[in-house]
Amino acid sequence: xxxxxxxxxxxxxxxxxxxxxxxxxxxxxxxxxxxxxxxxxxxxxxxxxxxxxxxxxxxxxxxxxxxxxxxxxxxxxxxxxxxxxxxxxxxxxxxxxxxxxxxxxxxxxxxxxxxxxxxxxxxxxxxxxxxxxxxxx
Amino acid sequence: xxxxxxxxxxxxxxxxxxxxxxxxxxxxxxxxxxxxxxxxxxxxxxxxxxxxxxxxxxxxxxxxxxxxxxxxxxxxxxxxxxxxxx
Numbered sequence: 001x002x003x004x005x006x007x008x009x010x011x012x013x014x015x016x017x018x019x020x021x022x023x024x025x026x027x028x029x030x031x032x033x034x035x036x037x038x039x040x041x042x043x044x045x046x047x048x049x050x051x052x053x054x055x056x057x058x059x060x061x062x063x064x065x066x067x068x069x070x071x072x073x074x075x076x077x078x079x080x081x082x083x084x085x086x087x088x089x090x091x092x093x094x095x096x097x098x099x100x101x102x103x104x105x106x107x108x109x110x111x112x113x114x115x116x117x118x119x120x121x122x123x124x125x126x127x128x129x130x131x132x133x134x135x136x137x
Numbered sequence: 138x139x140x141x142x143x144x145x146x147x148x149x150x151x152x153x154x155x156x157x158x159x160x161x162x163x164x165x166x167x168x169x170x171x172x173x174x175x176x177x178x179x180x181x182x183x184x185x186x187x188x189x190x191x192x193x194x195x196x197x198x199x200x201x202x203x204x205x206x207x208x209x210x211x212x213x214x215x216x217x218x219x220x221x222x223x
Binding site for chain 1: 156158159160161162163171174175176177194195198199204205206207208209212213
């Protein structure tokens with residue numbers, strides 16, 4: 001009697017364990033596939049903190065996409081101001097569209113900022129670290 | 138004071154007081170919820186007339202011929218079509 005109960009418990013436990021392992025394997029495979037797809041074309045699929053792609057941001061503001069972090073920021077600002085004012089909820093605009101316009105500008109600015117940071121880091125690596133030291137003499 | 142205000146504005150996404158701006162971009166595929174948000178109409182129990190009126194005013198503002206963005210104009214049209222269909 002006792003050995004039957006014990007075998008039953010062991011069988012049930014191993015079945016649950018096996019199912020859990022299979023599930024976790026499937027999860028890992030899926031996440032690996034997603035990461036591979038994301039790394040293949042980093043420009044279009046990287047979602048920033050704002051969850052907006054650079055492509056879409058440029059389309060929303062109707063500005064040419066920045067090439068290597070170089071873009072006309074004043075033009076972006078002008079387009080943003082114009083569209084933002086056009087869609088003012090007080091003048092019959094849509095608050096949702098206005099939000100999208102704001103996020104698009106933020107996205108483009110973030111792109112430019114990160115490009116600047118990378119450029120600064122590379123310049124530092126090339127020329128060596130030159131800290132500004134102020135000495136009181 | 139000032140630092141606290143800045144932190145509050147950051148956490149609320151652009152506006153310290155009043156409504157915070159919606160986060161992120163457009164959804165990959167237009168949903169009923171998004172369409173209702175764009176046209177600023179209630180999701181249920183809306184009339185054709187209201188949709189038409191809202192769509193007209195938005196298109197007047199965002200028309201590509203008058204300096205609007207073509208992408209936003211297509212989104213507005215898409216929202217209207219989706220809401221009129223059902």
